[in-house]
Amino acid sequence: MSPAGPGPQAEAVIDLDAYRANLSALAAVASDAALMAVVKADAYGHGLAPMVRAARDGGTDWIGVATPAEALAVRATGDTGPILCWLAAPDEDLAAAVAADVEVTASSVEQLEQIVAAGGRPRTQLKVDTGLARNGAFGADWSRLVESAAAHQGAGRLEITGVWSHFACADQPDHRANDEQEQVFVRAVDELQAAGIEPRWRHLANSPATLTRPSAHLDLVRVGVASYGIDPVATVDHGVPLTPVMTLRGRLAAVKRVPAGTGVSYGHTFTTDRATTLGLVPLGYAEGIPVTGSGQLSGGFAGDRIAQVGRVCMDQIMVDLGDRDARRGDVVTLFGPGQDGEPTANDWAAAAGTIGYEIVTRVGGRVVRTYRGAP
Numbered sequence: 001m002s003p004a005g006p007g008p009q010a011e012a013v014i015d016l017d018a019y020r021a022n023l024s025a026l027a028a029v030a031s032d033a034a035l036m037a038v039v040k041a042d043a044y045g046h047g048l049a050p051m052v053r054a055a056r057d058g059g060t061d062w063i064g065v066a067t068p069a070e071a072l073a074v075r076a077t078g079d080t081g082p083i084l085c086w087l088a089a090p091d092e093d094l095a096a097a098v099a100a101d102v103e104v105t106a107s108s109v110e111q112l113e114q115i116v117a118a119g120g121r122p123r124t125q126l127k128v129d130t131g132l133a134r135n136g137a138f139g140a141d142w143s144r145l146v147e148s149a150a151a152h153q154g155a156g157r158l159e160i161t162g163v164w165s166h167f168a169c170a171d172q173p174d175h176r177a178n179d180e181q182e183q184v185f186v187r188a189v190d191e192l193q194a195a196g197i198e199p200r201w202r203h204l205a206n207s208p209a210t211l212t213r214p215s216a217h218l219d220l221v222r223v224g225v226a227s228y229g230i231d232p233v234a235t236v237d238h239g240v241p242l243t244p245v246m247t248l249r250g251r252l253a254a255v256k257r258v259p260a261g262t263g264v265s266y267g268h269t270f271t272t273d274r275a276t277t278l279g280l281v282p283l284g285y286a287e288g289i290p291v292t293g294s295g296q297l298s299g300g301f302a303g304d305r306i307a308q309v310g311r312v313c314m315d316q317i318m319v320d321l322g323d324r325d326a327r328r329g330d331v332v333t334l335f336g337p338g339q340d341g342e343p344t345a346n347d348w349a350a351a352a353g354t355i356g357y358e359i360v361t362r363v364g365g366r367v368v369r370t371y372r373g374a375p
């Protein structure tokens with residue numbers, strides 16, 4: 001059987017129904033909290049505008065992005081709902097973001113001044129570093145940030161709407177850092193309240209914490225990877241149904257029969273041990289296929305699992321089709337929901353020594369995105 005069919009030669013099929021269903025399942029597991037759909041980095045490679053629309057249509061309360069530019073890109077889709085961003089450049093003019101009702105996060109007094117400088121009594125959130133050692137005010141800097149925020153709010157120059165932090169080890173539910181971070185967060189919020197600030201939104205949970213730590217749900221959960229159907233705690237039986245949203249596939253650009261002993265791709269890292277049919281799939285590392293997965297990846301073809309062989313090239317990879325009937329134009333599914341022989345993004349991550357987040361986020365280059373499901 002040859003699953004031939006028309007379509008782009010390299011395609012990421014995005015299932016919007018699956019995305020909405022994942023968001024609903026995540027909202028249900030954190031039903032006392034509001035839900036933020038994290039769509040930074042072009043919605044983890046899924047394409048910003050359709051994911052924002054699907055999330056809002058599904059009733060998502062908040063959209064979360066890293067940079068103010070991403071937040072403005074969300075606004076450019078016509079979105080008018082609550083948005084939070086958390087990664088502004090030191091010298092960035094935040095006036096446009098503030099004017100567009102984007103809530104910007106301050107991790108330091110300097111950033112708070114930058115937000116105030118935008119004018120217009122901006123709604124602002126404060127980030128405390130509870131143990132990730134990434135962004136957020138740490139230790140005595142948190143006290144300084146609280147003091148400054150109280151002064152600015154008292155003078156009517158801004159409104160503090162939220163306080164939040166981010167987990168370091170939530171994908172290891174038993175890691176002691178998780179409890180410690182929650183405790184530091186509680187103390188940080190106490191300090192804020194003691195300074196007279198009562199933020200409406202306290203939030204800490206990413207996808208793994210949403211799935212495994214009800215104590216961290218608080219007022220809002222920020223879900224990224226799980227909403228795209230990539231389970232960040234796949235070994236934990238959390239009972240939340242998640243369906244991979246992206247299916248990456250390519251149409252065979254060439255098919256050839258080769259004898260045993262044929263060296264395949266650069267460096268001949270793979271040699272056929274029998275006569276076989278090789279297929280050329282027109283996606284390579286320019287499309288985000290991980291070179292570290294060379295010879296370890298797999299795909300799905302006509303319901304079967306097939307091996308990717310030899311080194312990943314810039315524009316193409318080779319697959320070993322064995323004695324299957326295959327023709328130019330037939331579709332090879334590189335990863336997807338895993339329901340038709342193909343591996344999942346998490347399977348690819350394991351094979352390439354990376355994480356599922358990176359597998360989907362790096363999909364790009366010449367890949368055409370097509371969307372399925374109700375718009």
Ligand SMILES: Cc1ncc(COP(=O)(O)O)c(C=O)c1O
Nearest residue numbers: 038166206207208222223224225
């Ligand atoms: C601040 C912040 N919150 C939430 C998320 C979403 O994390 P996840 O994809 O694990 O749900 C991210 C992504 O890394 C983030 O940077």
